[in-house]
Amino acid sequence: MVTGTRTLFSGSELESAHDGVSSTPRRLSDNGPSAMMNGGLTAHFPDDLRDVRDSLNGDGDAYTRLVERHQGRVTDRMWRFTRDRFQHRELVQEVFVQAFLSLPTYRGDAPFEHWIARISTRVGYRFWKKNERERPTYHVPIDELEGLATSEPEALDPASAAETLHNLLGLLPPRDRLVLVLRYVEDRSVEETAGLTGWTQTMVKVQAWRARAKLKKLLQNSGLEVDR
């Protein structure tokens, strides 16, 4: 199945590292920039390099290991793109299929996790674009938003908050939605957002500004008081 024979990495790069894959439900907060800062995303880098190389040499088990190692974070990420369990599983699967097909383009100069995050973002964005016609069926969740100012995040039910957030962002076109998710929901920098979307940093800033203005207008039109 895998026919690539390109040698990507030297043997010295392929040091062993521990494998901490967990199949238990994980929290979205494990997936943010903080995890990247503390090295959580790069802990498997040597294993990833070896498995990418072996996958390209036709070792199917190596790609299975890559999938098993990264599907937790991809699962978390794709949950932001849909809250339908069937679609969610399809999206996660699509990410790894696309990653496999693009594997020869992985240069190994950045962690595999970062590379697959870009693919996840692209797959999710395409999914939103494909389902854009469903957008008008959403409505501003006024009831859920009204009490927000006075309550602490810890006091909110996580699933309800995630549902409200999903519905609120679902009112916006995919480009606006994507930039708001990356910049303000995942709390990524302009540089990171540009890296994930393939946009320039200026484009990210402009798109974020426009998206914020659209969201603000939507909220105001629904009768919600929004500060400057």
Place this chain on the structure above:
Amino acid sequence: MNEVEILRKLAASASREAVPPVEVSSRVFADLVRPNEDMSRPLVWVAAVSGALAAPMAALALLTLDAWGNPMVELMWFLDWMLL
């Protein structure tokens, strides 16, 4: 609250949500094999159409041959008639 604060507050709470676990490693490979089947499908159709067209052509050829008799004998008769 402004629109970003609303997003951040909802996101802070939503980050505590337990995401349903997904296991896709076996399905990924099933999906990766499928494009190969898709690629071979047009060839299967070409083979089927060729076969379907070849069968009546073979039958027609047999009928013509049968009606014509032995082409060599017919040819010899023709040459014989021309020469004599």
